Amino acid sequence: MYGLIDVGDWQTYVDLKTGLELDTGQPPMLAELLKNSPYPGDGEISVSWVRQTAERIISLYDPHWLMLTYTQPVFAQNTGLQPESLQPLHRRIINDILELCRSKAYETVIVMTGAKVPLKEEIINLPTTGLLETSPWGSALAGLSGAVPEDEEILLQQPYIKQVVSKTDILTKHPEADENFRYYLPDYCLVAADGYLFRGFNSHFPKKKTLADLCAASIPVYSTLGTPNHIRELYGIMKNALLNGKKVLLAVIEGYRADAAVPSGFHMCGNKDEWYSYAGLAQYLLLSSGKAFYETPYPPVYNRTKKKRETVYPFSGFFVSIPADTLGDLPGIRSAVVSSRSMIVHMAANADLAIECYCRDKSTMGTMAAIKQALASSLA
Amino acid sequence: MNCNYCEWRCSLTRGEGRCRMYTFKDGVIQEKYPFTWSRCQAEEIEKVPIFHFLPDERILQLGSFNCNASCAYCMNASIAEPQQELATFVLQPEQVVTLAKRGQYKIIHFGINEVTVSLPSALKIAALARQNGILTGCSTNGFLTEEAAAAAAAAFDFFNLSLKSLQDSFYRQHLGLPTVAPVLRNIRYLAQHTHLEITTPITKDNEGEIPALAAWLASVNKKIPWHLFRLLPAHKLEHAAPPAVMTLVNTVTALEDKPYYIYIGNFVGSKWVNTHCRHCGETVITRLSDGACGARLQANYLKQDLCPHCGSRQDIVVEVNKCTA
Numbered sequence: 001m002y003g004l005i006d007v008g009d010w011q012t013y014v015d016l017k018t019g020l021e022l023d024t025g026q027p028p029m030l031a032e033l034l035k036n037s038p039y040p041g042d043g044e045i046s047v048s049w050v051r052q053t054a055e056r057i058i059s060l061y062d063p064h065w066l067m068l069t070y071t072q073p074v075f076a077q078n079t080g081l082q083p084e085s086l087q088p089l090h091r092r093i094i095n096d097i098l099e100l101c102r103s104k105a106y107e108t109v110i111v112m113t114g115a116k117v118p119l120k121e122e123i124i125n126l127p128t129t130g131l132l133e134t135s136p137w138g139s140a141l142a143g144l145s146g147a148v149p150e151d152e153e154i155l156l157q158q159p160y161i162k163q164v165v166s167k168t169d170i171l172t173k174h175p176e177a178d179e180n181f182r183y184y185l186p187d188y189c190l191v192a193a194d195g196y197l198f199r200g201f202n203s204h205f206p207k208k209k210t211l212a213d214l215c216a217a218s219i220p221v222y223s224t225l226g227t228p229n230h231i232r233e234l235y236g237i238m239k240n241a242l243l244n245g246k247k248v249l250l251a252v253i254e255g256y257r258a259d260a261a262v263p264s265g266f267h268m269c270g271n272k273d274e275w276y277s278y279a280g281l282a283q284y285l286l287l288s289s290g291k292a293f294y295e296t297p298y299p300p301v302y303n304r305t306k307k308k309r310e311t312v313y314p315f316s317g318f319f320v321s322i323p324a325d326t327l328g329d330l331p332g333i334r335s336a337v338v339s340s341r342s343m344i345v346h347m348a349a350n351a352d353l354a355i356e357c358y359c360r361d362k363s364t365m366g367t368m369a370a371i372k373q374a375l376a377s378s379l380a
Numbered sequence: 381m382n383c384n385y386c387e388w389r390c391s392l393t394r395g396e397g398r399c400r401m402y403t404f405k406d407g408v409i410q411e412k413y414p415f416t417w418s419r420c421q422a423e424e425i426e427k428v429p430i431f432h433f434l435p436d437e438r439i440l441q442l443g444s445f446n447c448n449a450s451c452a453y454c455m456n457a458s459i460a461e462p463q464q465e466l467a468t469f470v471l472q473p474e475q476v477v478t479l480a481k482r483g484q485y486k487i488i489h490f491g492i493n494e495v496t497v498s499l500p501s502a503l504k505i506a507a508l509a510r511q512n513g514i515l516t517g518c519s520t521n522g523f524l525t526e527e528a529a530a531a532a533a534a535a536f537d538f539f540n541l542s543l544k545s546l547q548d549s550f551y552r553q554h555l556g557l558p559t560v561a562p563v564l565r566n567i568r569y570l571a572q573h574t575h576l577e578i579t580t581p582i583t584k585d586n587e588g589e590i591p592a593l594a595a596w597l598a599s600v601n602k603k604i605p606w607h608l609f610r611l612l613p614a615h616k617l618e619h620a621a622p623p624a625v626m627t628l629v630n631t632v633t634a635l636e637d638k639p640y641y642i643y644i645g646n647f648v649g650s651k652w653v654n655t656h657c658r659h660c661g662e663t664v665i666t667r668l669s670d671g672a673c674g675a676r677l678q679a680n681y682l683k684q685d686l687c688p689h690c691g692s693r694q695d696i697v698v699e700v701n702k703c704t705a
Binding site: 014209363 | 420436622671
């Protein structure tokens with residue numbers, strides 16, 4: 001997979017696996033597309049960026065499977081948007097998606113992820129020997145690494161921890177788990193009680209929050225392709241539709257209020273396997289490839305103290321390989337992605353072409369196009 | 381009683397000072413929030429950026445909050461000038477060192493915000509770290525007092541100092557600091573006493589100063605690595621455009637009087653973050669810029685600290701004799 005990076009006034013064309021600059025010139029059409037689609041930032045303004053970039057891709061490539069992701073509600077809530085303002089933002093995004101589907105004849109699947117509830121308390125320190133780790137933004141899911149035997153009892157006594165799952169239990173249940181999954185899986189995975197939020201080693205977000213993530217057992221889904229009971233069914237549903245000649249648009253909207261009314265036309269759909277409620281990378285992989293969390297190389301929580309230098313896919317977060325069997329990689333099916341979430345979606349979807357914003361450490365650095373070599377050659 | 385950590389030398393008898401981190405109590409200057417941090421994370425030393433000191437080493441990075449400057453374009457304003465209460469936590473020196481040992485970090489780095497505003501805590505951690513064979517370093521805007529700079533130079537093994545301009549007017553207008561003079565004084569001092577690398581955030585307001593900055597740094601010591609950041613203005617200047625990449629590259633290419641090692645980064649995909657042997661010009665370390673701040677090491681071709689092509693010694697620290705208790 002190749003990557004074209006655009007920082008506004010300068011572009012570079014790289015092999016996404018090695019990060020090295022390519023000798024070949026970038027496809028002019030793609031270079032032009034990025035030049036004309038600068039990412040305007042994480043505010044509501046980028047809702048239009050997703051739509052406009054998608055329309056440009058449709059004109060250029062007419063994909064059968066188109067995936068769009070929206071993160072604006074997450075950033076809006078991090079900057080203090082009140083619930084009453086969030087509903088109009090959701091409505092605007094949903095209307096944008098439905099209009100696009102109507103005008104371009106796509107079947108529609110919309111998944112609302114990243115449930116939030118009012119914060120009760122942040123969990124910063126635990127009286128354990130093991131180290132509490134969570135995602136950079138803080139999360140309702142955390143890991144404990146370097147644990148000693150006494151730590152389990154301490155964890156079980158904490159009223160704000162809903163579930164304690166040991167690495168041993170997970171790997172005993174899934175002996176076939178990938179080596180990378182085993183390496184990074186912490187000694188314990190911890191699920192916070194509703195309304196509680198873990199912070200720990202590697203938490204980057206300094207502001208006190210007013211909302212907590214919720215490990216949601218079910219999430220709102222809209223589908224013109226039938227009514228699934230669990231989001232794991234969506235992969236098969238979309239695949240069948242695509243193989244039967246339909247065009248399908250999958251949209252993921254991150255950051256909804258679990259305590260608000262479910263949007264009209266949506267229904268609640270299962271989002272949990274065993275102890276784990278899908279979120280982030282695992283959720284994207286479930287949607288795009290149908291793989292459960294324990295069937296991927298990526299554990300739901302990372303022991304980041306063991307993080308190695310990225311030697312492959314340096315622009316793609318924790319990815320160590322391109323996922324197989326994704327909807328983006330179906331033979332004879334043209335596929336594309338537009339994402340306002342960095343790093344994850346271009347790999348999770350493994351589409352022919354993906355346009356993402358490129359954001360790091362709170363800075364909007366530009367955009368990146370990920371493109372399969374075959375398509376790059378044909379566009380050159 | 382005046383604070384003696386930074387050159388504001390605030391009177392603490394009348395209040396808490398500019399950074400709001402110190403107080404005068406029981407006859408001594410004290411930290412208001414000792415060992416209190418807003419962030420504790422794993423990083424790679426190249427991300428600081430530090431390119432010429434133990435390449436590829438992982439670091440345990442600690443940051444507190446507040447600052448003694450008020451940079452209009454600050455990328456970390458939510459920490460440096462927080463407008464609301466932050467989620468902070470306390471880690472005592474023993475806990476930090478235990479954490480470093482457990483994660484097998486050989487280096488603890490004080491960054492994210494200005495180290496001077498939490499200097500006593502950082503110095504105590506550095507002392508305990510040294511007893512345990514762990515190195516320490518910091519990032520600073522350099523507006524320390526002479527006595528603070530001396531204490532820090534004795535305690536820390538490396539510094540990344542941010543020199544924004546040579547002009548007092550720029551410091552006053554963009555940083556809220558009265559003068560650059562103490563920063564220049566401290567660069568001269570630190571260059572003689574510790575491993576020092578300089579970062580200069582480049583905006584459209586100071587890109588014309590690059591030749592003068594290069595010449596001044598070269599006059600101090602041509603071996604000091606210099607990191608030019610294509611700054612993405614944030615905070616009060618978030619709508620300002622960043623400088624053009626090729627303008628920076630062409631300006632640096634045209635420099636005559638300059639340090640040996642100039643890196644251009646803080647944007648994804650930069651091709652100007654590799655180290656070349658200053659004797660034969662061959663590449664000795666390749667890095668990859670994945671976005672903000674420094675870069676990540678891709679390949680280190682050094683033979684110990686020698687160029688693999690011409691065999692000359694490189695200006696890169698590859699080993700440090702550690703002091704242990």
